[in-house]
Amino acid sequence: MKNDYRDTVYGVPKKNIINEKKALEERIKIEHPKVKIIYNQINKKDSEYNKQFRNIYNNKCAYCGITTDVISSDLFEVDHFICESSFNGDSINAGKISNLVLSCKKCNRAKKDFIWSEAYSQRLNVDDDSITELFYRDEDYSIRIEQEFIADNIICSFHRKLKLDEEIRRLDYLLMSMYGFYNKYSDDKNIEKILKCIILLQKKRNEL
Numbered sequence: 001m002k003n004d005y006r007d008t009v010y011g012v013p014k015k016n017i018i019n020e021k022k023a024l025e026e027r028i029k030i031e032h033p034k035v036k037i038i039y040n041q042i043n044k045k046d047s048e049y050n051k052q053f054r055n056i057y058n059n060k061c062a063y064c065g066i067t068t069d070v071i072s073s074d075l076f077e078v079d080h081f082i083c084e085s086s087f088n089g090d091s092i093n094a095g096k097i098s099n100l101v102l103s104c105k106k107c108n109r110a111k112k113d114f115i116w117s118e119a120y121s122q123r124l125n126v127d128d129d130s131i132t133e134l135f136y137r138d139e140d141y142s143i144r145i146e147q148e149f150i151a152d153n154i155i156c157s158f159h160r161k162l163k164l165d166e167e168i169r170r171l172d173y174l175l176m177s178m179y180g181f182y183n184k185y186s187d188d189k190n191i192e193k194i195l196k197c198i199i200l201l202q203k204k205r206n207e208l
């Protein structure tokens with residue numbers, strides 16, 4: 001299987017995001033038969049549905065892969081994958097669970113109302129990992145565009161607009177890897193030394 005640029009080697013096992021989202025939508029419909037816009041239920045901070053939705057994504061941004069290890073859970077949002085403005089006011093369809101993804105604030109704000117043609121919705125699909133065909137993580141931890149898509153305007157714009165090329169993405173990946181290492185070897189007697197380094201690096205990152 002292809003590497004997923006959003007995961008470190010210490011990542012938790014993937015879930016079937018599409019199926020789990022469908023199941024959550026069914027549950028909401030049964031428990032709240034009058035609800036039309038699923039987004040409003042899932043977007044309610046601290047609600048059970050919001051918590052479940054975050055869990056489906058392993059508390060991880062669907063675009064850049066950052067987790068709650070590195071940034072606070074307050075910095076995660078429910079994003080309309082195909083932006084709301086593309087639905088011409090049809091909030092019910094825009095707010096269907098299949099169009100909602102968990103995003104960090106940085107990616108969500110950067111993406112804003114980025115519009116692509118229909119064919120790209122499948123190419124950029126973050127739930128079935130299609131997006132991992134377009135980008136990869138190089139050995140310096142940068143998120144790069146696969147050679148075959150380097151001339152593709154939409155894919156390049158997506159990469160640039162979501163700021164996947166920024167330096168902080170590398171630092172965040174390093175931190176995610178370090179936290180993963182720490183969790184995996186938490187019984188080792190020397191692990192606290194690593195934790196000291198992680199905390200220092202995290203402090204520096206938060207000052208950026």
Ligand SMILES: [Zn+2]
Pocket residue numbers: 061062063064065066103104105106107108
């Ligand atoms: Zn992100």
